[in-house]
Amino acid sequence: MPLPFLTADRAFESTDDVALPFDDRDRWRRPYRPGPWRVGVAAIVLLLASYLLFAAVIIALTGSVSEAGVVLGIALLVIVGALRLLRVGVWVSAQGLRRVDFLLTRTVAWDRVAALRTVQQPVRWLGLPRTVQGQALLLVRRDRATDDVPVLLTTHNADFLARAEAFDKASDAVEAWGQEYRRG
8 A cells, every 4th residue: 555645756866956856746745755764663563553452352352342342442543543643744745835743733824934044952852842953944934023933854854863864855945845836
């Protein structure tokens, strides 16, 4: 079963000078692959879900169908959580920029984007409260104050930890989408 949200489009990995090498630019796409930390955590969570599903079958065979239903429901919630974890990130299309968090998704139209810029600043390490010095891709909006600048990507999040070159490619790709659609 193909999982299109798990892999980035191969065109972003090409060495061409074409920044936006797609025919269908209205389709939402993530301009980078999910990192090993994100995929590893999702795999461990799915392994836990398989144990829960196996436990639900055993509980159902012992005669307690209602308890098996509860365990099955918990397993399904764990599976949905793992799939949502894999979708977390920045997505782009001709309509705008979409920031997908675990519980919340925000979309900003390109005409509301003032700038996308990479800056050196303290960033969260794997989303935890601990901060380290790193790079961040910031979204500056036209309709918001300059002190309320959301961070889109960092060099120390689950997608780019110890992958500085991947962060550079991803931030350049997002900035290229922004330059193309803020112009036109």
